[in-house]
Amino acid sequence: MRDPENFWSEIAEEHFVWRKPWDKVLDWNFSTPEVKWFEGAQLNITENCIDRHLATKADKTAIIFEPNDPSEEAQHISYKQLHEKVCAFANVLKEQGIKKGDRVCIYLPMIPELAVSVLACARIGAIHSVVFAGFSATALATRINDCECNMVITSDGSFRGTKTIDLKGIVDEALENTPTIKSVLVVKRTDADINMKDGRDHWLQPLLEKASKECVIEIMDAEDPLFILYTSGSTGKPKGMLHTTAGYMVYSAYTFKNVFQYKEGDVYWCTADIGWITGHSYILYGPLANGATTIMFEGVPNHPDFGRFWEIIEKHKVNQFYTAPTAIRALAKEKLEFVENHDLSSLKVLGTVGEPINEEAWHWYNDNVGKKKSPIVDTWWQTETGGIMISPIPYATPTIPTYATLPLPGIQPALMDEHGKEIEGNQVDGRLCIKFPWPGMARTIWGDHKRYKETYFSAYENKYFTGDGALRDTVGYYRITGRVDDVIIVSGHNLGTAPIEDAINEHPAVAESAIVGFPHDVKGNALYGYVILKETGESRLHENLRKEINQIITEHIGPIAKLDKIQFTVGLPKTRSGKIMRRILRKIAHKDTDNLGDISTLLNPEVFKRS
Numbered sequence: 047m048r049d050p051e052n053f054w055s056e057i058a059e060e061h062f063v064w065r066k067p068w069d070k071v072l073d074w075n076f077s078t079p080e081v082k083w084f085e086g087a088q089l090n091i092t093e094n095c096i097d098r099h100l101a102t103k104a105d106k107t108a109i110i111f112e113p114n115d116p117s118e119e120a121q122h123i124s125y126k127q128l129h130e131k132v133c134a135f136a137n138v139l140k141e142q143g144i145k146k147g148d149r150v151c152i153y154l155p156m157i158p159e160l161a162v163s164v165l166a167c168a169r170i171g172a173i174h175s176v177v178f179a180g181f182s183a184t185a186l187a188t189r190i191n192d193c194e195c196n197m198v199i200t201s202d203g204s205f206r207g208t209k210t211i212d213l214k215g216i217v218d219e220a221l222e223n224t225p226t227i228k229s230v231l232v233v234k235r236t237d238a239d240i241n242m243k244d245g246r247d248h249w250l251q252p253l254l255e256k257a258s259k260e261c262v263i264e265i266m267d268a269e270d271p272l273f274i275l276y277t278s279g280s281t282g283k284p285k286g287m288l289h290t291t292a293g294y295m296v297y298s299a300y301t302f303k304n305v306f307q308y309k310e311g312d313v314y315w316c317t318a319d320i321g322w323i324t325g326h327s328y329i330l331y332g333p334l335a336n337g338a339t340t341i342m343f344e345g346v347p348n349h350p351d352f353g354r355f356w357e358i359i360e361k362h363k364v365n366q367f368y369t370a371p372t373a374i375r376a377l378a379k380e381k382l383e384f385v386e387n388h389d390l391s392s393l394k395v396l397g398t399v400g401e402p403i404n405e406e407a408w409h410w411y412n413d414n415v416g417k418k419k420s421p422i423v424d425t426w427w428q429t430e431t432g433g434i435m436i437s438p439i440p441y442a443t444p445t446i447p448t449y450a451t452l453p454l455p456g457i458q459p460a461l462m463d464e465h466g467k468e469i470e471g472n473q474v475d476g477r478l479c480i481k482f483p484w485p486g487m488a489r490t491i492w493g494d495h496k497r498y499k500e501t502y503f504s505a506y507e508n509k510y511f512t513g514d515g516a517l518r519d520t521v522g523y524y525r526i527t528g529r530v531d532d533v534i535i536v537s538g539h540n541l542g543t544a545p546i547e548d549a550i551n552e553h554p555a556v557a558e559s560a561i562v563g564f565p566h567d568v569k570g571n572a573l574y575g576y577v578i579l580k581e582t583g584e585s586r587l588h589e590n591l592r593k594e595i596n597q598i599i600t601e602h603i604g605p606i607a608k609l610d611k612i613q614f615t616v617g618l619p620k621t622r623s624g625k626i627m628r629r630i631l632r633k634i635a636h637k638d639t640d641n642l643g644d645i646s647t648l649l650n651p652e653v654f655k656r657s
């Protein structure tokens with residue numbers, strides 16, 4: 047594309063409501079790095095996602111809430127009702143002292159109040175930081191403290207399949223170490239008997255009942271922060287990716303409309319949780335900015351049985367369905383009757399995201415869910431990119447299994463070789479970078495611009511480095527081959543090795559540990575841990591230790607980071623500079639021990655023979 051600035055400015059002008067137009071479309075410098083889109087413009091994203099639809103779509107369903115328990119009735123929330131709910135919630139936030147620029151942590155299950163609280167923050171200019179409600183108390187506290195939130199919004203508990211989870215208990219534990227939190231709003235969901243701390247905790251419902259259903263928007267500058275969302279890095283604490291208002295809005299809305307070919311009247315369903323970027327961009331902001339009907343599902347794919355997704359598609363006549371390869375692989379293992387028992391003829395587009403999709407899963411999805419009629423959009427993107435970057439356009443781009451295919455308009459990928467040079471031409475592979483800014487990109491890491499620069503803009507001059515490897519085939523299609531850093535994607539969740547190793551090392555019996563990924567037929571990757579004990583104990587104790595190690599990981603991070611395999615060993619292969627050679631550990635975990643490659647730089651090669 048010769049003129050991306052003009053391209054984005056036309057889209058922004060045509061499809062959104064602005065309180066003041068921009069003075070300059072784009073200002074950028076990848077070496078500082080600094081990127082500003084639509085500078086000088088003023089707007090509010092909730093006016094674009096809600097208010098402006100009221101004239102023509104007040105009674106149209108904005109959100110369909112499908113509860114965990116299929117016998118509980120689904121809720122249809124119209125744009126008018128959404129407006130009232132968001133305004134009332136926004137007024138409650140203001141009454142509690144929340145103002146523009148304050149950070150609000152949202153730790154909620156997939157219930158309507160999650161959507162409403164996110165939008166209420168955006169309406170008054172507070173910066174939301176949604177933390178996935180599967181994270182542990184320690185992980186929650188780390189995220190609250192990193193961006194110094196003033197408030198937590200949570201619920202008495204959550205339903206997941208047959209389980210009830212004590213969310214408020216987790217919050218209480220987290221808040222023992224969070225000095226900036228002044229108040230907690232609690233949504234009633236499970237009716238669990240919980241502790242309410244005087245002066246700090248408030249039930250939401252009575253406050254909402256008293257609140258006005260009108261709330262004027264806060265006028266935001268284009269580059270005012272909209273939200274922070276944490277993602278794992280290969281080292282250290284999670285990175286609070288900061289997204290700003292105008293660029294994120296334009297990008298999430300534009301990509302939603304095009305990648306899913308959403309047409310007026312369609313019902314769209316993304317199975318992600320709003321605790322991840324997929325939910326932010328493609329359950330809430332993207333669909334609502336287009337006046338779409340979007341489903342929020344509280345439950346899990348196997349409750350009450352493995353037919354739940356297909357039952358929901360039939361029930362709500364879903365037209366676009368967006369899910370993760372790990373879910374597809376899990377469902378493909380079950381009897382085909384679960385799919386065949388449901389009428390899926392409403393489907394027009396299928397999507398996948400989060401990790402490479404293997405060929406077998408792609409075909410199963412195409413044959414049994416799409417009946418070979420619905421194109422599959424394999425969408426590649428990241429928390430950092432704000433929206434989809436490489437994807438087919440359904441009914442326009444011919445798809446090939448495992449290929450994310452082509453960059454969306456305005457996106458300029460580059461493949462780099464190990465010497466830092468761009469690889470031109472086709473039939474090549476390298477490290478995936480982006481050469482030119484796009485409106486949805488994260489602007490910084492909250493409180494740590496230096497880390498932002500080092501992580502994304504230092505590996506290759508003047509380019510954003512994604513951390514992924516990719517190949518480009520003979521016709522220029524991209525296939526993402528996976529992470530090239532120490533991030534491991536397990537069931538579509540991004541996990542850094544360092545925080546897990548730090549957690550394991552807290553166990554009093556552990557001297558050192560190292561984590562690598564190994565292939566898993568449902569999760570994509572699973573975690574393999576090498577653990578060195580301070581004293582080599584009797585092996586009968588190892589079973590208990592395995593349990594304790596996974597318990598510590600669950601407490602520090604959450605159950606998603608548990609190890610599938612733990613191997614106790616007496617040493618780890620290291621380079622002379624003391625760096626763990628994960629390449630070798632990966633090979634052992636993959637059982638490819640005949641081919642360990644060059645181990646001449648190993649300080650202690652005898653480690654293999656003994657482990």
Ligand code: WT7
Pocket residue numbers: 277323324398399400401402403424425426427428429430450512513514526527528529535538539540
């Ligand atoms: C990483 C980003 C973006 C929403 C969910 C994950 C991997 C994502 C694909 C895909 C192959 C993919 C990449 C990326 N990834 N989509 N279609 N094919 N890999 O967001 O947690 O920020 O993870 O997910 O490795 O870097 P995230």
